[in-house]
Amino acid sequence: MTRVAGDHERKSETRPSAVRPFLLTGGRVVAATDLPLEAQVVTREIDGSWRQLSFERRDIASLCRAPISVAEVAATLGLQVGTVRVLVSELHAAGHLAVHGASTEASRDPQILERVLRGLRAIS
Amino acid sequence: MSTPVPLKIVIAGGFGVGKTTTVASISEIDPLSTEAEMTEVSSTVDDAALLPDKHTTTVAMDFGCLTIDQNIKLYLFGTPGQDRFGFLWDDIAFGAVGALVIVDPRRLDDCFPAVDYFEDMDLPFVVAVNLFDGRLTHGLESIRWALDVDPHVPMVTFDARDRVSVRDALIALVDNAIRRVQQPVTRLVH
Numbered sequence: 001m002t003r004v005a006g007d008h009e010r011k012s013e014t015r016p017s018a019v020r021p022f023l024l025t026g027g028r029v030v031a032a033t034d035l036p037l038e039a040q041v042v043t044r045e046i047d048g049s050w051r052q053l054s055f056e057r058r059d060i061a062s063l064c065r066a067p068i069s070v071a072e073v074a075a076t077l078g079l080q081v082g083t084v085r086v087l088v089s090e091l092h093a094a095g096h097l098a099v100h101g102a103s104t105e106a107s108r109d110p111q112i113l114e115r116v117l118r119g120l121r122a123i124s
Numbered sequence: 125m126s127t128p129v130p131l132k133i134v135i136a137g138g139f140g141v142g143k144t145t146t147v148a149s150i151s152e153i154d155p156l157s158t159e160a161e162m163t164e165v166s167s168t169v170d171d172a173a174l175l176p177d178k179h180t181t182t183v184a185m186d187f188g189c190l191t192i193d194q195n196i197k198l199y200l201f202g203t204p205g206q207d208r209f210g211f212l213w214d215d216i217a218f219g220a221v222g223a224l225v226i227v228d229p230r231r232l233d234d235c236f237p238a239v240d241y242f243e244d245m246d247l248p249f250v251v252a253v254n255l256f257d258g259r260l261t262h263g264l265e266s267i268r269w270a271l272d273v274d275p276h277v278p279m280v281t282f283d284a285r286d287r288v289s290v291r292d293a294l295i296a297l298v299d300n301a302i303r304r305v306q307q308p309v310t311r312l313v314h
């Protein structure tokens with residue numbers, strides 16, 4: 001359920017998702033707060049064991065065969081960000097996913113910022 | 125396939141100021157919207173939403189993405205328009221390169237929460253005045269005075285609908301972020 005932008009106003013009328021987030025995560029509370037929105041999630045293809053997963057977990061693993069951000073996973077699968085964070089950290093702990101974040105360091109690195117500047121200047 | 129380094133820029137400003145348009149103008153993917161459930165941080169209710177008093181609410185967050193080069197992806201996250209969602213702002217702003225605070229010159233007050241927030245966070249930001257009708261009736265310096273932003277904060281005019289114009293506003297921000305890394309600003313304590 002990917003929605004186009006521009007409809008913030010709908011917030012309170014949004015229909016509840018069919019499955020409540022706490023059910024998706026099996027009622028467990030996993031500390032997923034250190035997963036930035038932009039963190040890149042990639043499925044570890046080593047033995048293809050992610051194919052045995054079910055429902056949202058499998059959807060996430062299937063989607064992340066190419067690196068994609070936590071926010072994109074949520075938007076593409078129509079899940080709340082909090083739910084995705086919990087599922088991703090769980091799948092990461094189980095060895096199905098690799099997660100690359102650490103933008104805090106990168107966003108203060110002058111060399112990386114210079115590359116961003118060059119990349120932006122190349123846009124026409 | 126190597127995994128790119130993700131960076132992000134916050135696109136902030138008041139309600140209806142052009143944040144989503146800005147993201148859409150430059151994002152290489154159609155802007156996506158995702159939902160986050162959060163606790164309200166203040167009891168005030170804004171008149172656009174007229175929401176009843178409640179403890180949690182769901183807001184939509186719009187974002188887009190740019191491939192800078194093989195190894196760097198730049199995400200643009202728009203803040204929800206209402207300033208009471210400060211909790212989500214922390215989530216969006218943490219680790220960001222900086223923020224573009226979009227200003228509607230006809231409604232300067234709307235951007236005060238964003239300006240205050242990024243000043244408090246000590247995050248590099250640029251005030252980007254969105255010229256809806258192509259004209260600026262007040263000079264940029266009078267807008268700076270009205271907003272009371274520090275002289276080191278760059279101010280630019282731009283058109284949120286124009287890709288190159290948005291690009292230039294982002295360049296001003298990244299330029300500022302580089303200068304901040306090289307020469308950290310000593311903020312005056314009043």
